[in-house]
Amino acid sequence: MAFTPPIPCQTGVRLADHVTLGVGGPARWFADAVPADDAARAVAAADAAGVPVLVLGGGSNLLIADAGFDGLVLRLADGGVAEQVEGADVIVTVPGGADWDAFVGWTVAAGFAGLECLSGIPGRVGAAPIQNIGAYGQEVAEAIEAVEIYDRDARERRWLPAAACGFGYRTSRFKREGRAVVLQVAFRLRPGGAPTLRYAELASRVAGQAPDLAATRAAVIAIRRGKSMVLDATDENRRSAGSFFLNPVVPAAALAEVERRLAARGQAPEAMPRWPAEGGVKLSAAWLIEQSGLARGAGEGPVGLSTRHTLALVNRGGATAADVLAFAAFVQDKVRTSFGISLEREPVAAGF
Ligand SMILES: Cc1cc2nc3c(=O)[nH]c(=O)nc-3n(C[C@H](O)[C@H](O)[C@H](O)COP(=O)(O)OP(=O)(O)OC[C@H]3O[C@@H](n4cnc5c(N)ncnc54)[C@H](O)[C@@H]3O)c2cc1C
Structure with a gap:
């Protein structure tokens, strides 16, 4: 890519070190503590050159590809209120x-x-x-x-x-x-x-x-x-992106299907948590995962469910983005097979 960023950048910065899941390859260009005007200028230049841009915050809701991000990654400067x-x-x-x-x-x-x-x-x-x-x-x-x-x-x-x-x-x-x-x-x-x-x-x-x-x-x-939902360097569940799946909002027909399957398993459908939501009924992704047979701490490999929060996928150490995606697909498959519901990922994927 023939692109020279108009602001000072580092190259090859390992993004795994800047995201809470601890996975992801290098950034082609990485600029930190960028003032707003410089950020606007740099993003405009990258857009004009067709270079992908990733605005990075604390990296707590990001899944970065193992190949990294072949573009400009920038993090904004702090300042007063x-x-x-x-x-x-x-x-x-x-x-x-x-x-x-x-x-x-x-x-x-x-x-x-x-x-x-x-x-x-x-x-x-x-x-x-x-x-x-x-x-x-x-x-x-x-x-x-x-x-x-x-x-x-x-x-x-x-x-x-x-x-x-x-x-x-x-x-x-x-x-x-x-x-x-x-x-x-x-x-x-x-x-x-x-x-x-x-x-x-x-x-x-x-x-x-x-x-x-x-x-x-x-x-x-x-x-x-x-629930291991604060960042704590001593917590065994520390490498996560918080909740990995959204609570699904389903239409009446899908809700009826979940209730039918629960009844067929001898479970009381009323026991299922639910809340009214725009566009349907919101179900608890954590409850569905648990009822599909996966308890907290489930998973044999480098990625598993948090031991304290069913919705968090945890990198237990040494995981790759591919491992995270494979385990996420396994969880989604369990829930789909059990209840016909497709869980959607919450963190943003970048570099794939
Ligand atoms: C332990 C833990 C607990 C969490 N608990 C909650 C919770 O209770 N509720 C909740 O809603 N979320 C929760 N999250 C998710 C996450 O913390 C939030 O989504 C948070 O706002 C992400 O901020 P970040 O700066 O880390 O964003 P990043 O992860 O760095 O970025 C997330 C997305 O936002 C984009 N982005 C970031 N900054 C900007 C910007 N300035 N301009 C444009 N795009 C930008 C990125 O490009 C990316 O697409 C949790 C995460 C963890 C790890």
Whole structure:
């Protein structure tokens, strides 16, 4: 490829060292701590030359190919936050390269409600809108006011209001289209606001305490730690991408089929967890995996299910991306054969 990146880049950087699953080959060009303007310039140059681009955050939702990424990988710079009071709310604008959980910790310490349930999620701020991160009763879309992107088609920087971001369950127009670099995110938060306690396990953990943001954040992190869902270098399940499969949203006919199969196995269909969702009924991917015969810790090779969370695929050490894909296909096959449901992968694949 005859391409000279217009910003300083390293070559041959091993991407396995920059993603939480710990798999993936080298990047052809790798630029770190890139300021927004330089990122826009570099992506424009790569697009003009037909060079593939991967914007990397914390690498906690990425599956990189063993062959690596034959293009430009760039990671945005961190920077300060800007605050602006608007009526009873505060609008906080944060660079895409900022660490997500450090930012959430800052909002909680400042007494700004709106993100407390999203404590402990790995990654960077710029990735949060990509799949509309969610956990324990909150989704980031609820708190996003606007997103500043570099639009790779229009070749310009611009702000999009939340309503134009196409947010859905673990998705957005950014994830669907892959044509935007998220440079900054503006959040609308509630100074002195009460924590969101919609999630039963979380509400019961903080019951009896004054329902403040700090207690809620601490409870979320404690619950997550129990499921190996925080990054912890001492945890045997540390090499994962979090939940590897989305909870399937199925139409009535597919739900009836799952219920029929459960009944045929002598199981009570009502025992299956489900939630109303746009476009159908949302089922629990973890429950389906367990009922298809795979318990936590299942898997003989270098990749298996987390010992603490059925939905997380774990690189137990020395795995390749091919191993991860093979084990994922094995799990998907078990669920499809048992219930006729196809589980979809959550992490983004790059370099394949
Ligand atoms: C232990 C663990 C627990 C997790 N728990 C949760 C959870 O509770 N809820 C949840 O929703 N997710 C969870 N995740 C998934 C992951 O942490 C989130 O999706 C997170 O937002 C990814 O951030 P990142 O910076 O690591 O993104 P990366 O993994 O680096 O990137 C993910 C995708 O976003 C793109 N991207 C990243 N930054 C930008 C940017 N600035 N502009 C454009 N595109 C960009 C990448 O190109 C890629 O396509 C978990 C992951 C792990 C490992």
